Amino acid sequence: MGVSGQPMDAVVVRYADAFPQYRVHHLLRTAGVESGLARVGGIAVAGAAYHGLGIPACIASGRAAAHALL
Numbered sequence: 001m002g003v004s005g006q007p008m009d010a011v012v013v014r015y016a017d018a019f020p021q022y023r024v025h026h027l028l029r030t031a032g033v034e035s036g037l038a039r040v041g042g043i044a045v046a047g048a049a050y051h052g053l054g055i056p057a058c059i060a061s062g063r064a065a066a067h068a069l070l
Contacts, residue, residue, distance in 0.1 A: 019053050033050075042069065044064075044065035044069050046061040047062070048061075
């Protein structure tokens with residue numbers, strides 16, 4: 001994909017003894033982000049912020065993003 005070098009930024013957020021809660025209409029916002037990125041092309045999003053909080057959901061999200069870029 002032509003990406004190399006050190007990341008410019010990284011953020012770690014820890015939720016002690018709790019899972020974060022998605023806001024109302026989260027899926028509509030997520031669909032809007034993904035739709036906009038699909039129009040631009042070459043960019044995909046993945047992680048707990050989009051389609052699930054658990055590790056299996058994050059792995060699936062990463063795989064889906066990778067497949068969308070390939």
